Amino acid sequence: MMLREPARVVEVNPLGNMTTPLTGEELMANNPYRPWPARITSITDLTPTEKLFEFRLIDERIREAFRHEPGQFVELSLFGVGEAPISISSSPSKRGFIELCVRRAGRFTEALHAMQCGDIVGIRGPFGRGFPFERMKHHDILLVAGGLGIAPLRSLINNIHDERSEFGKVTIIYGSRSPSEVMFRDQFEMWRHRKDFDLYLTVDHPDDTWDGEVGLVTKPFEHLELDARHTYGAVCGPPVMYRFVIDEMRKKGIEYDHIYCSFERHMKCGMGKCGHCQIGHQYVCIDGPVFNYWEAKNIQGSM
Amino acid sequence: MLYRVIDAEERDALVSAFMQEYEVVAPVKRGRGYVFDVIESPDEIAYDYSTTTASLKKYLLPPRETLMTFNAVDNCITEHAECIPPRVIFGAHACDINAINRLDQVFRDGRYPDPYYTARREATLVVGMSCMPTDDCFCHLWDADEARFGYDLFLHDIGGRYLVSISSVEAANILEAACNPRVATDEDRSDFRQATRTRQLSFNQNIPDIQDVAMLMDAFHKDEFWDELGGRCLSCSACAAVCPTCFCFDLQDRLSPDGTQGERYRVWDACTSPQFAEVAGGHNFRPDGRERVRHRMYHKLNGFLANYDRMLCVGCGRCVSACKADINPIRVLEFFEEKGSEHDA
Numbered sequence: 001m002m003l004r005e006p007a008r009v010v011e012v013n014p015l016g017n018m019t020t021p022l023t024g025e026e027l028m029a030n031n032p033y034r035p036w037p038a039r040i041t042s043i044t045d046l047t048p049t050e051k052l053f054e055f056r057l058i059d060e061r062i063r064e065a066f067r068h069e070p071g072q073f074v075e076l077s078l079f080g081v082g083e084a085p086i087s088i089s090s091s092p093s094k095r096g097f098i099e100l101c102v103r104r105a106g107r108f109t110e111a112l113h114a115m116q117c118g119d120i121v122g123i124r125g126p127f128g129r130g131f132p133f134e135r136m137k138h139h140d141i142l143l144v145a146g147g148l149g150i151a152p153l154r155s156l157i158n159n160i161h162d163e164r165s166e167f168g169k170v171t172i173i174y175g176s177r178s179p180s181e182v183m184f185r186d187q188f189e190m191w192r193h194r195k196d197f198d199l200y201l202t203v204d205h206p207d208d209t210w211d212g213e214v215g216l217v218t219k220p221f222e223h224l225e226l227d228a229r230h231t232y233g234a235v236c237g238p239p240v241m242y243r244f245v246i247d248e249m250r251k252k253g254i255e256y257d258h259i260y261c262s263f264e265r266h267m268k269c270g271m272g273k274c275g276h277c278q279i280g281h282q283y284v285c286i287d288g289p290v291f292n293y294w295e296a297k298n299i300q301g302s303m
Numbered sequence: 304m305l306y307r308v309i310d311a312e313e314r315d316a317l318v319s320a321f322m323q324e325y326e327v328v329a330p331v332k333r334g335r336g337y338v339f340d341v342i343e344s345p346d347e348i349a350y351d352y353s354t355t356t357a358s359l360k361k362y363l364l365p366p367r368e369t370l371m372t373f374n375a376v377d378n379c380i381t382e383h384a385e386c387i388p389p390r391v392i393f394g395a396h397a398c399d400i401n402a403i404n405r406l407d408q409v410f411r412d413g414r415y416p417d418p419y420y421t422a423r424r425e426a427t428l429v430v431g432m433s434c435m436p437t438d439d440c441f442c443h444l445w446d447a448d449e450a451r452f453g454y455d456l457f458l459h460d461i462g463g464r465y466l467v468s469i470s471s472v473e474a475a476n477i478l479e480a481a482c483n484p485r486v487a488t489d490e491d492r493s494d495f496r497q498a499t500r501t502r503q504l505s506f507n508q509n510i511p512d513i514q515d516v517a518m519l520m521d522a523f524h525k526d527e528f529w530d531e532l533g534g535r536c537l538s539c540s541a542c543a544a545v546c547p548t549c550f551c552f553d554l555q556d557r558l559s560p561d562g563t564q565g566e567r568y569r570v571w572d573a574c575t576s577p578q579f580a581e582v583a584g585g586h587n588f589r590p591d592g593r594e595r596v597r598h599r600m601y602h603k604l605n606g607f608l609a610n611y612d613r614m615l616c617v618g619c620g621r622c623v624s625a626c627k628a629d630i631n632p633i634r635v636l637e638f639f640e641e642k643g644s645e646h647d648a
Contacts, residue, residue: 032417079375079378080562105584108583122380268553268554269554271414272413274572275574276551276553276572276579279588280601300524301589
């Protein structure tokens with residue numbers, strides 16, 4: 001007996017049903033794997049290995065629907081090279097544009113660094129859970145960034161700056177290996193000058209021009225005074241940094257669930273499916289990337 | 304659940320009726336084992352198969368699947384449609400239906416429904432079939448020896464006839480047209496009870512029943528046992544390939560030889576593969592087998608439970624025969640059993 005031709009055939013089309021007008025939200029939900037074209041509108045060299053890219057989504061409906069919270073990430077596509085999860089570096093208040101701070105670290109970022117203004121990439125997202133911005137309001141804030149960890153924290157810092165009067169004392173500790181690796185220095189110096197933030201820039205290896213602090217990112221804690229019961233901490237940096245910084249925050253008396261850390265993993269799908277970003281029972285892409293320390297302690301293998 | 308009884312001889316007529324309208328996938332004998340494959344005649348079906356070497360997931364999550372095609376010159380996605388034949392999976396055992404139910408939770412029912420999976424799932428009917436456990440089966444430990452939903456029909460063998468649980472209208476109509484389903488008698492009902500009881504009593508009693516395994520996975524997370532178990536992992540990922548609930552994947556791009564056109568596709572991946580948890584710049588969060596094997600077991604026996612209130616492992620026993628290094632959940636259960644009996648000694 002021969003197999004008959006199937007009576008009906010079901011189709012999946014990544015372009016989706018475009019005949020009926022859809023909102024940006026509906027378009028994105030139609031196929032969450034589909035990247036949306038975005039144009040590079042600005043590229044700024046930050047260090048010899050890091051650049052700040054500014055993108056603008058081309059489809060107006062998507063651009064309108066794209067809203068993020070500080071700490072979230074997007075999946076950036078370079079067709080033919082692949083896709084990579086990159087945390088958003090701009091404040092949610094900067095509508096219409098998305099800034100990503102990217103270190104040249106592999107094949108994908110190599111290709112991105114070779115691109116120019118006007119070039120087209122693909123973006124889908126935003127994904128994940130960011131910092132609890134609303135809950136952090138009316139508190140003092142202690143932000144600690146190590147190296148490229150400044151990228152996701154910059155979104156939070158800028159957002160706090162937008163609504164500066166909603167927050168108490170804001171202290172930023174930002175550690176780099178050497179002065180040439182310090183990013184956004186002008187912006188920080190301006191804020192320091194205007195007394196918007198208490199700023200500690202530290203480097204491990206100073207040169208002759210360096211007039212900031214020298215030592216690990218934990219060093220400024222020695223003379224840091226804070227009202228621990230009314231302080232939220234935020235940490236982002238290389239994996240080795242977390243334990244030391246969190247220890248210092250705990251020693252100062254900041255509560256377990258008031259310390260927020262952003263975790264780096266390779267989120268390939270961004271939607272809690274592909275498994276690459278799993279830690280214990282959690283998916284960094286949907287449960288994080290921002291976790292408070294209490295949650296992190298309850299995830300097997302988080303630190 | 305609506306149920307009717309059909310005679311065993313009517314089975315082939317039911318399969319033939321499905322074949323009129325669907326591609327039918329069923330267990331067939333292949334070499335020394337069994338596989339799920341497309342059949343061309345009901346005669347090919349091995350109704351009394353034990354467990355197939357690989358699972359059914361390939362019909363819902365193909366090993367390699369194109370998600371989109373693109374023009375790499377102007378960086379835009381091009382028209383691409385994946386055609387999915389309406390399909391009947393005939394003869395799935397309860398553990399495999401429970402495995403599909405778990406995939407449904409991740410790919411169909413969550414916050415981000417996966418359009419590719421969902422289209423395949425919606426085009427698929429599942430006809431289940433009761434079975435008897437092999438020595439490697441432990442589905443009963445995780446409550447997966449019975450399929451409560453996730454199928455269209457389920458054929459319970461009650462000796463010379465089947466008690467058929469009927470779940471969908473689509474399948475009910477085909478059953479009605481192809482067979483003479485009759486109302487169950489008292490004898491049918493007591494034979495059904497007898498059959499399920501016989502199955503429940505036939506599980507390998509040497510596999511320890513550890514119901515608090517999830518908590519134990521946390522409690523013994525740093526135990527030396529994992530060095531020993533994971534130390535012998537060959538990173539071949541055969542466990543993940545045969546597992547009906549291993550769903551991890553990788554997304555990759557491929558370009559045409561002239562570099563102008565390309566496709567984005569997904570392929571099966573496994574957390575037991577060495578590069579799985581590597582991030583840009585080369586840092587690897589699970590660099591050795593010990594951590595990878597522990598992570599996989601943790602997801603199967605604790606992690607999924609924490610999120611979805613059921614074990615990810617369905618106890619099908621496939622990894623027990625697939626792993627050349629004798630790493631499987633039964634070894635984990637035996638370790639906990641040993642820990643529990645230390646005080647008795």
